[in-house]
Amino acid sequence: MGIIPKSKIPNIEMLISSGALVVMTVITVVQVFNRYVLQNSLDWSEELARYLFIWAVYVGCSYAVYKDRHLEVTILRTICNGKFARSLTLLSLTLNLLFCIFVTVVGIKFVLFLASTGQKTPALEISAYWVYLSMPFGFGMMGLRVIERIWWIMTGKIDPTAVDIIKE
Template identity: 30%
Template sequence: MKTLKKVWDLFEEISAGTFFFGGITLIFYGVFMRYVFNEPKAWVEEVVRYVIIWGVFLGFALALRHNQHIQVDMLYDKLSARMKKVLDIFATSVSIAFCVAYTYYGIVLVASRYHSGMVSLDVGIPMWIIYLILPISGTLFLLRFIERLVQLIRGKDVKYDNPIT
């Protein structure tokens, strides 16, 4: 089980990092072509947009794993330990419901774009491929929230003290 978790963690890190690195590399290429060779490439902006979006959406689950999502905890810090646990379980359960809906409607959108035959303007990438990140990221995010709920129910602390250094 620990091996599967390590593979899963590594997949999230490598996939999000690869898309971000690819996006930054393409931005550099676009700037280089525009200002050094004076030959801007129109397709670069469109591809960069999609690649960065994929990187961000793949990073959602990674941020949850490290507890790096934005949260307001002024009132939360004043609660008792028991109430904190109840609130954590409630919030995680609502998040799981959101992820289920998000993933489902992502699948519906992908199917809709697949059947419509829509393609992007400059490059001609089928739009269903672009929208495929919705069910993929929703599933990864859902799995992280389920993992979090299991940890909460088992009584393990899911709050991390800034694990990224």
């Protein structure tokens, strides 16, 4: 979608997502070493790796919006030769924003419900809401990135018909 302007929102998504993937990889390597070399498995490693992966995915989706790397169906823009590219892109982003708001609200309600029940995870025995907090956090950040992208299109900072060139 053209040259991507520098964001006013810090790239905390990249740090959280990358950090979660690095820690997940280290934990998995340690678990494999313990299981096959030391013949002694860790009880908690698989669960923690799974939760870190969940956080990396949900938070990474927000960063993908910033970098314009989400999959999209562009057949209408292609058929119209870019004639309605701006309008179609704004419509698509608006629908995306509505979905992000919906998932964020439902996710917050679910996290509050889990917090009230005191449910804990099986192996780590941490509050289950920490795992599910990734959904409203990730979609909330994604909603902010969608708003940012809509603003960039509306102000002409990016052109929906242009070829992708990413600059930091």
